[in-house]
Amino acid sequence: MTARTYAFAGLERVSGIVAYDLSDPRRPVLADYVSTRDFAGSVEDGTAGDVGPEGVLFVPAGDSPTHRPLLVVGNEVSGTTAIYEIR
DSSP states (O other), X not given: OOOOOEEEEEETTTTEEEEEEOSSTTSOEEXXXXXXXXXXXXXXXTOSOSOOEEEEEEEOGGXXXXXXXXXXXXXXXXXXXXXXXXX
């Protein structure tokens, strides 16, 4: 198995998270995009899902309670925390 290097970023305005494969820094590749925001929902009523990802923390498998890498995202606007298992 070849080791891969990834960068994760929160897209605050659209409430998404992107993952880029930076294994070859001269040729970054978009690996994934995820958003759990519901644009039909209301932020005020708490029905919009996760809104405004601000803090992004990568937890390596060795430090994870599930023994799989995790990405912990703090969402500023909705006040929620999302945890994604990296596969």
